[in-house]
Amino acid sequence: MKTMKYPTEENYYDEVLTIVNDKNKKTMPSSNSNAPHISVRNLNVYIQRNHILKNINLDIPNKSITCIIGPSGCGKTTLLKTFNRLLERSNEIKITGEVLVDGENIHDPHIDITHIRKKMGLLSQRPCPLPMSIYDNIAYGPKIHGTRNRKQLDAIVEKYLNAAGLWDEVKDRLHAPANRLSIGQQQRLCLARGLAVEPEVILGDEATSALDPISSKKIEELFVQLKEEYSIALVTHTLRQAQRIADYIVFMYLGEVVEAGPAAEVFNNPKEKLTREYLSGYFS
């Protein structure tokens, strides 16, 4: 049974009102680099009646890298999949609370789900090229959203392969099947594919864990470049990576957010005992 509890008809309108009020108070989130891009309020997720995410409150700040850390099984993947609504594809999911992106509740029943997913590029753990050529992998998203002009598509493909640092390596074999690329190249291809639909947020789920050190460094560097234009939320299980690139840290444990804040604060001066223990390698 798929039950989408929230939002009900009544509190949907309340919600709209608060959003309108919010907008009057603050400036538009995207024009203010301090406003959160994604706000999670009292989010609870149940999978097959198991309470997986427990009362999550969280902000993903605009144009910076937020690393979500925590031991395996604590719900990091579930959280990311809630953000782009891929989670609901599983059975028996119940979601309460809200996730606001640019002030828009993504679980609003009137919302176009493809619009939400387009906004949030997801980079999964293992690269997953589509069964088509390198070119078509990048052109796939734009084509689906209505770009038909060949010249435009050529330009898009070149632009985002460049953005993912892959253009020089593949420009001579754009029409070769994508899965002939190395794993590291495939992951950059997937990044480029996500970027090609012009998302606002990039979600990465341990995006470097299947890669060799050199490829994973490349991806990391890309993230650092990309935060100029995108808000980035990365799940990572290597603390080192978080220390290298994170602006903000969210530490999760057993489905709850234990501590969240600017990276320097959390790393140098954790408030919670659990965080301190996790950071010092007491458990992992």
Place this chain on the structure above:
Amino acid sequence: MNKLNHTKYRILKDILARNVMLGLTIFSLLLAVIIGIGLYIKSAPILHDHSLWSLISSSSWRPFKGEFGFLPFIMGTLWVTLIAIVIALPLCLLSGIYLSEYAHPFVKRIVDPMIDILAGIPPVVYGVWGALVVVPFIGDVVAPHFVEYSSGYSVLSGGIVLAIMIIPLIISILTEIFAAIPKELRDASLSVGATKWQTIKFVIIRKSTPGIIAAVVLAISRAFGETIAVLMVCGNISQVPHSVFDSGYPLPALIANNYGEMMSLPLYDSALMLAALILFVIILIFNTISRIVLVRIERRFAL
């Protein structure tokens, strides 16, 4: 010392197991060759008297006069199989997609065993049902709109009955093929904002093309050889069908209907053996071609 012996023994067993399995594999391959050779030897007399080309290009089948033209039977087989696959394939693709991509697990739990039951019904039951329902329906309801007269015993009836027989086979293979596609691939397509249908059309179907072809090949091979159900609804008149409402006489029906009778006629049993050989060769050629196509596609798209 004892340990050494034990190791030797284990290695010996390993070698033995491998060779026995190799032997059995070769044996089953040999069976196909033996059948082919046997059929060839048995049909040698008629091939000695007539040229192969004249046999397969002539449509006159008059055993009493010593005229053996196989064209009607070859065409009958091809018509019935083609009609069956044209009916079955779109239907199977759509229901396979529905079952694996859209259907609630509960629906799947009910439908899957039902499909298995359908696949297990004996051909003769389908034949009886075809003769009782499909034949009159074609003859009395459908055909009058298109042709002056049709008894209903036609290649169309044969194709329909055959289609119904291969549908469960194709559907169950297809759902397995779709189920083997990783969830991540669907997620990858959905997360750039594709709809479910776009994902199916551009990713799932593409990824499973080799599997779909293999399923169709299997179904067609099965259709070529299906005998009894087709025999009961096709009319079995040795003529080359010119429309779907004409009667036909597929090769397997010819063999099954006549083997053991009128064997005293000169060359008659040899002619039936040749019919079997032709069927054998058609299936062989068909499978070889489709295998080549399959490999080409897999190479081309690195699926």
